[in-house]
Structures are given as structure tokens and as C-alpha cells.
Amino acid sequence: MKITGTFLDEISHDIPSSNWGRKEWAKDFDEMKAIGIDTVILIRAGYKNKLTFDSESLKKYIQPYPVYIDLVDLFLEQAERCGMNFYFGLYDSGEYWHKGDYKKELEINKELAKEVAEKYGERKAFKGWYASHELSVHDEDQLSLVGELCEELKSIKNIPILISPYVKGRMQFEDPITLEEHEAQWDQIFSALSGKVDIVAFQDGQVDFFELEDFSRVNKKLADQHGIESWANVESFERGMPINFLPIDWRNLKMKMDVAQKVGVSKLITFEFSHFMSPNSIYPSAHFLLDRYREFTKL
Amino acid sequence: MKITGTFLDEISHDIPSSNWGRKEWAKDFDEMKAIGIDTVILIRAGYKNKLTFDSESLKKYIQPYPVYIDLVDLFLEQAERCGMNFYFGLYDSGEYWHKGDYKKELEINKELAKEVAEKYGERKAFKGWYASHELSVHDEDQLSLVGELCEELKSIKNIPILISPYVKGRMQFEDPITLEEHEAQWDQIFSALSGKVDIVAFQDGQVDFFELEDFSRVNKKLADQHGIESWANVESFERGMPINFLPIDWRNLKMKMDVAQKVGVSKLITFEFSHFMSPNSIYPSAHFLLDRYREFTKL
Amino acid sequence: MKITGTFLDEISHDIPSSNWGRKEWAKDFDEMKAIGIDTVILIRAGYKNKLTFDSESLKKYIQPYPVYIDLVDLFLEQAERCGMNFYFGLYDSGEYWHKGDYKKELEINKELAKEVAEKYGERKAFKGWYASHELSVHDEDQLSLVGELCEELKSIKNIPILISPYVKGRMQFEDPITLEEHEAQWDQIFSALSGKVDIVAFQDGQVDFFELEDFSRVNKKLADQHGIESWANVESFERGMPINFLPIDWRNLKMKMDVAQKVGVSKLITFEFSHFMSPNSIYPSAHFLLDRYREFTKL
Numbered sequence: 001m002k003i004t005g006t007f008l009d010e011i012s013h014d015i016p017s018s019n020w021g022r023k024e025w026a027k028d029f030d031e032m033k034a035i036g037i038d039t040v041i042l043i044r045a046g047y048k049n050k051l052t053f054d055s056e057s058l059k060k061y062i063q064p065y066p067v068y069i070d071l072v073d074l075f076l077e078q079a080e081r082c083g084m085n086f087y088f089g090l091y092d093s094g095e096y097w098h099k100g101d102y103k104k105e106l107e108i109n110k111e112l113a114k115e116v117a118e119k120y121g122e123r124k125a126f127k128g129w130y131a132s133h134e135l136s137v138h139d140e141d142q143l144s145l146v147g148e149l150c151e152e153l154k155s156i157k158n159i160p161i162l163i164s165p166y167v168k169g170r171m172q173f174e175d176p177i178t179l180e181e182h183e184a185q186w187d188q189i190f191s192a193l194s195g196k197v198d199i200v201a202f203q204d205g206q207v208d209f210f211e212l213e214d215f216s217r218v219n220k221k222l223a224d225q226h227g228i229e230s231w232a233n234v235e236s237f238e239r240g241m242p243i244n245f246l247p248i249d250w251r252n253l254k255m256k257m258d259v260a261q262k263v264g265v266s267k268l269i270t271f272e273f274s275h276f277m278s279p280n281s282i283y284p285s286a287h288f289l290l291d292r293y294r295e296f297t298k299l
Numbered sequence: 300m301k302i303t304g305t306f307l308d309e310i311s312h313d314i315p316s317s318n319w320g321r322k323e324w325a326k327d328f329d330e331m332k333a334i335g336i337d338t339v340i341l342i343r344a345g346y347k348n349k350l351t352f353d354s355e356s357l358k359k360y361i362q363p364y365p366v367y368i369d370l371v372d373l374f375l376e377q378a379e380r381c382g383m384n385f386y387f388g389l390y391d392s393g394e395y396w397h398k399g400d401y402k403k404e405l406e407i408n409k410e411l412a413k414e415v416a417e418k419y420g421e422r423k424a425f426k427g428w429y430a431s432h433e434l435s436v437h438d439e440d441q442l443s444l445v446g447e448l449c450e451e452l453k454s455i456k457n458i459p460i461l462i463s464p465y466v467k468g469r470m471q472f473e474d475p476i477t478l479e480e481h482e483a484q485w486d487q488i489f490s491a492l493s494g495k496v497d498i499v500a501f502q503d504g505q506v507d508f509f510e511l512e513d514f515s516r517v518n519k520k521l522a523d524q525h526g527i528e529s530w531a532n533v534e535s536f537e538r539g540m541p542i543n544f545l546p547i548d549w550r551n552l553k554m555k556m557d558v559a560q561k562v563g564v565s566k567l568i569t570f571e572f573s574h575f576m577s578p579n580s581i582y583p584s585a586h587f588l589l590d591r592y593r594e595f596t597k598l
Numbered sequence: 599m600k601i602t603g604t605f606l607d608e609i610s611h612d613i614p615s616s617n618w619g620r621k622e623w624a625k626d627f628d629e630m631k632a633i634g635i636d637t638v639i640l641i642r643a644g645y646k647n648k649l650t651f652d653s654e655s656l657k658k659y660i661q662p663y664p665v666y667i668d669l670v671d672l673f674l675e676q677a678e679r680c681g682m683n684f685y686f687g688l689y690d691s692g693e694y695w696h697k698g699d700y701k702k703e704l705e706i707n708k709e710l711a712k713e714v715a716e717k718y719g720e721r722k723a724f725k726g727w728y729a730s731h732e733l734s735v736h737d738e739d740q741l742s743l744v745g746e747l748c749e750e751l752k753s754i755k756n757i758p759i760l761i762s763p764y765v766k767g768r769m770q771f772e773d774p775i776t777l778e779e780h781e782a783q784w785d786q787i788f789s790a791l792s793g794k795v796d797i798v799a800f801q802d803g804q805v806d807f808f809e810l811e812d813f814s815r816v817n818k819k820l821a822d823q824h825g826i827e828s829w830a831n832v833e834s835f836e837r838g839m840p841i842n843f844l845p846i847d848w849r850n851l852k853m854k855m856d857v858a859q860k861v862g863v864s865k866l867i868t869f870e871f872s873h874f875m876s877p878n879s880i881y882p883s884a885h886f887l888l889d890r891y892r893e894f895t896k897l
Contacts, residue, residue, distance in 0.1 A: 017549070241614055249610050250615070313840050315844045318845065319886055365849070
């Protein structure tokens, strides 16, 4: 089973900018295509003051940094050229939904979605929405935000909606959730999102490797029960090292891919190809990661 | 408006060493020249025990690490070859002036300046002093240190003196200074330094982008009032990321350059070309930063 | 005096993985040989759940991550091809010996050593053991662990045993040890290890440079007194920078090599060539470090 989707991260919130331009992105899409990537997901349209395109609607709510290049257009163009599906990631204020004002976050994103549908909705590669607000444990407000946003997205443009939540696991949290508690909470969450979200791709880096299979099985089972398709977001960066975040050890990538395959997800995506697995990456160990990946997947 | 000056950082206090030798530095000076850099500024002659040359005067006060290469000579030679102006950065003990003993810091640097003037003063490229002790808020001792040092420097070799202070801004400090307070304090500081310092190049990375224009206008206005020329130190490294310090996102560089141009500074310098913007940089994203920089400045 | 030995680090506990495969390792052994490296030391057979080979004995005690490649075999093969001596580093649970259960750590390693001797003991390059549990100050349990382990190793395969302790120095510890206290404690430690350990290679990065010569002299003198050969582990990575751990400034490497030579050690080894000094390193500054190293050692 190969990785056939990748996030696109050029907002540079915690991952350093590669400083790529049009030519470098085109070259990287060629490399994605070469290893069979057919799906690209914009990690978010914007984060706080940073935007991927000069959005009229967002400007009503926030003061953006200057936008010099329309990355949505650039990514759509490349996705079209390479025959890929593009998922549009919504905006994350980094603020309202963390401060109890999910309705504001929702309002901003509803307007954004309308603008985006109007501006890019007819583009051939525009095949999905990515609800970028990351869920983890049961939280009524966050659930309302994502649920209501998905309904709105469906009404604006009825294409598949993807989410990529994370497990509150021991690799990142001092008070990790138990498997039982996780199952109970995600049963509730999926119940609320059933019929709204189409695809779930759990991140896999917060869970201890030896617990990953159990958590992944529960996630798959619950998603099945609520009619949601399961992908896996096999993270290609390493966590928990003195330098965060660098390309992952190929052995850790393989371990996680094997688990995802074992529990039966239908597709593997990764965060993300361009920094961590690409022969064009600014990190040389990414070049070797791709070599190892090609070897063990016989690509 | 282009960046026409850069600091030279080879003391490796918080920026990792590139481990360049004579050949690599010569190659990098060629690249500097190619994009129009005409001014190079030694960040400091030494920091704590690390020295850029085997200084007899400093050895009276500190126990230096072994010095294997005369970087001052090397940088002067390259600056001469490339027709650039070289500014000599003074010594920072990292100690005395932080511990209430500015007079000791002053004494050390007076002796150093004499030695340097004698040793390198006739070199063609030796065109300025850089008073390397970074000012920020009003502090009588620091002000005395820089003021008295500048008078001494002028008497030793009467060439322009540059300082590169920073704003106590919210990107770095939990209790940032207000614009009004900054204006009041720098009015005092510039009053004290008027006639002593010739050029001020404020660092621009500590200020929130949306406040940068206001702070920069105040800085420019005050410097004008006190007869000090304004340059801008447009930092080419990113702050506030999990990995400190890597090449800046080209969009952030452009934003800051545009602000500097808008408020009317006469020259843009950067900290610093060789790690963060050079095609020879040990960081691949620096290579792409230069490509973007060339694009947006039409170089 | 040249560096003629290096650790091999592919467990990726705190140093990011290079993601090298067979071909890349072969290429790097060529480079090691080219600069005169004749000794390679596996840093450890395993750390916590990560193993360098699919060990039957370790599986009785721990649940290992999947092992996809036999690194011990690969390293032995390359060492044989290049005419080098290979030292096998024992297993570090990262647990038992820190929690008062040194006997468990010992038991695990005894079984491992037997398995390893049986599996790889006849390999031509297998010329030494490396007792990987790092000693620093006097600790009865740790001393029993290393002492008893060494006796067992000798009885299994009687080849030289290397240890690489560290000084509890001010570069890493807030309450550094004094030279006198260090001397007193290591007199005890070496007394206990005399006749068991053959070679000691102190790490040199925890000690302030100006104290390094004194500590190194004491180490050499004590080792001589107890019939233990002295090497130096000249670390090739930089400590105490915002980014840990990157290739060291070549001047710091030279300073430390000069001290080691001055106090009379018989061999210089480093942690480690492949990340920090190799022309194949994922860090470009390592490529330049090798250039500088070749210059100052006239290699």
C-alpha cells in the first residue's frame, strides 16, 4: 500500500518555509506524481494573519499579512496539470475557536467557503473540502463548529469532506487518553458528524507505536459504523527529537504504514511530502527517506 | 530598494558555524557582490572567549580560545577585492556591561580599537566602526558605554560609526514596550548619541509586523531630528519557530523591506547573507530565498 | 594526530536519522577509510524498543519495534571490506539501570552478549566490545553493572573492552563536579574496573574548554595507574546552541584534538563521523568541517 495523498503546507506556521516559487512547486508536483500521489490537501487557507490567497471575505475579519502569490491558484493549476484531486483546507484563526467563540470561527469560514466556491469552484481539480480544525477529544463547541461548517460546505459545493483528527496520545500529552475513553468519545463525535464528514484520516504520530494498532482499529471500526471512510494520515516527520520537526526515520514510517494497512484504511496520505519525503526537500534526509520508501514499497 | 549590506557572523555564538575556510568565504563574497552588496559589517571582534583575530590587547583582559585564522584580515582582503566597505564590530564580553561594570567593557574596547586601528587602520576597505553593544531601552550605563566608546573611536579613526539596536517588541518580549514609551526613550538615547553615532540600523524582527511601520517611522523621525542617518537591519532569519534560527520566509522578508523603504531609510542591510540568503548557505532554503529575493527585487 | 575511530549511530535516539540504506553506508565507509579511520564502534545494540538487529534474546525482555535490516551484519560487512575493527556496543534499556535494577540490565546484556558472540563472533572485524552504559560519577550500582558485564564479556569472547564516560562538567550540568572530586571518584571507579576494562575514551564536550586539559590530564594519569589505555572521544557535534545537535565549529574540534594529543592519549575517536564530519552528511556544514579537518591535519 502506497502513500497516494499529501498535505500542502506553505503557511509556515511551525514548519520552516522552503521559499519555493512557481517553478519549484511545479517540479515537486512532478515528483509527487512520479510516486503515485493523486490527492493534494491544502493544510489551511490561512492561519491567523497568514493567507494563501488574497481573500476578500477574510479581510473583513482579520488584518492579513500582504499576499504576494495566489497559492490556491498555483496548487490548483499544478493539481490539474498532474491529474490530481485538490482538497481545500479552511481557515484557522488560531483564536476564536480556542476562546469559546466557535460561532465567529464558523461565520468567518462560511463566508470564506462561499468566496472560494465562487472563485475556484469550477476548477477541474477542486474535488474536496478539508475541515482543518483538528479534533481530538469530545468538545461540544468544536463539534458544533466542524458539524455546522460541514453542512454549510455541502450546501455550497457538494464534494467529499475530509477531517484529520489526532489521538490525545502519550507521545505528545502528559495525561494521555485511554483506549476505552477514546472509543467512547469518538463514538459520540462520529455520531454527531455522521452524514456530514465523508472521510477521516487520523494523524498517527501522537500515539505510542505499540498502541497504534489498537487505536487505529477502534478508529476504523467506529468510522465504519457511522458511514465515514477511513484514510490514514501517516506523518512523515519525526516527533520527540531535540530538533523538531525533521524527516522521520524510514523504519518508523514503514511501521506506521504497515499498521494502517493492517487495520484496513482505504488510502494513505501524509503530512507532508514536500518537506519530508521529496527529492527537492530542503532537508537532505528527506531525499534518503524517499529512497528507502521506494525500496520498501517497491516503487 | 535592494539589500546592499550584510553582517558577517563567524563567531558562532548562536548561529551554527558553516565551517568555511578562505576559499568558501571568497566564493561567498563573489555572491554578495553579484547582488549588489557594497558594505560588510563584522558582527563583533569577539564574544566572551571567542576572537576573530589574535588580539594582543584583549589577551590582557580575557583568556581567549586559540585563534587559528585572522578573520579580520580575511574579511578585509575580500572586501578590498570586491570593492566593499568594511565596518569593524567591537568586542562584547557578554559579561561586564551586563553586570554593572560598563567602564571595564569600555576600557577593553578602547584598547582594542587602538590595536585595530594600528593593525588594520590603513586597509583600504576599513571604512567604519560598528559599536556592537546592542541598545534597546534607556539605560544610563549602556548609553555611557556606547557614547564614550564612540567618542574614543572617532578620536582613533574618524570614520562613520554604526549601531544596530532593537525594539523591545512583542515578538520576543512578554512585556513589550509601547510605541509612546519607545519614542520617549529613544528621544533621550539619540540626544545622548547625537554627534557620536553616525548611522542607526534598527533590527526589525522583534516587532509584530503590524506595528513595524509605526515603530520604524518613529525611529526614522527621531534619528532625523538628531542628525543620525537611518538604515534598516532587515533580518533574513526567521524568529519564533520550533527551530531557531533558519532562513526567513521570503514573504516576511519582502514585507519588512517594503516597510523600511516606505519610511525612507537610506540603505538596507541584513543579518546576515551567508547563512540565510546565500547560494552557498548550509541551509538549502536560503538558496531559494535568494531566488525569491531576486524575483521580487528584479535583480 | 588524526581521528582514527568513529561511533556508528543508527538508533536515532537523539540524532535524526539520515535514512541511509546499504549503498549509502558503503559509500560512507569508503569516506571513513579515506581519512584513515580504522575503528568503528556501534553506539549500542539497541535502546529501549529500538534494535539494530533482530535479537532473540532481547525479545525475551522487551517488545521491540520491527527490525527491517540487520545493521550489525551490515556494519561488520563494511568494516571487513574496509579492513576496520568493529566494536560491538551493548544494549541500553534506558530504564532498569536508572531505576535501581542494575541486575536486570546486566542479565539482559549477558544473554545478548552470548547471542551476539554466537551469531557474529567469528566475523573477522569483530575485535572489541563497547560497554555502552555511560559512567560519570561514582555510583555503586552502575559500577557493578559495568564491572560484572565486562567480566562476562571477557569470558564470552576475550577481546578489548572500551568504555566512553563523561565528566560531569559545567557545559552540561548546573552543579558541575570539581577537578579534585572527579579525581577522587575516578580513582575509585578505575580501581573497580582495573583488569576488566581495557580502554577508556572520555567524552570531551561537557567540560569547559579551559578546564579540559586539567580534566584530561587527570583522566590519563588515573587510567595509566590502573593499567587502562586512554583514547579520547573528541565529539564532532556542537553543544549549547539553539539547535542541538549540529556539526561542531572546526576551531572547537581542533582545540579539543590538540588537548587530547597534549595529554598523551593513544588514539582519537569521535561521536560521530557520519552525521557530523562526512561529505555524505545530511548537514552541509559537516562537509566543510571535513575540509577544514583535512587542512589542519594535512590529510
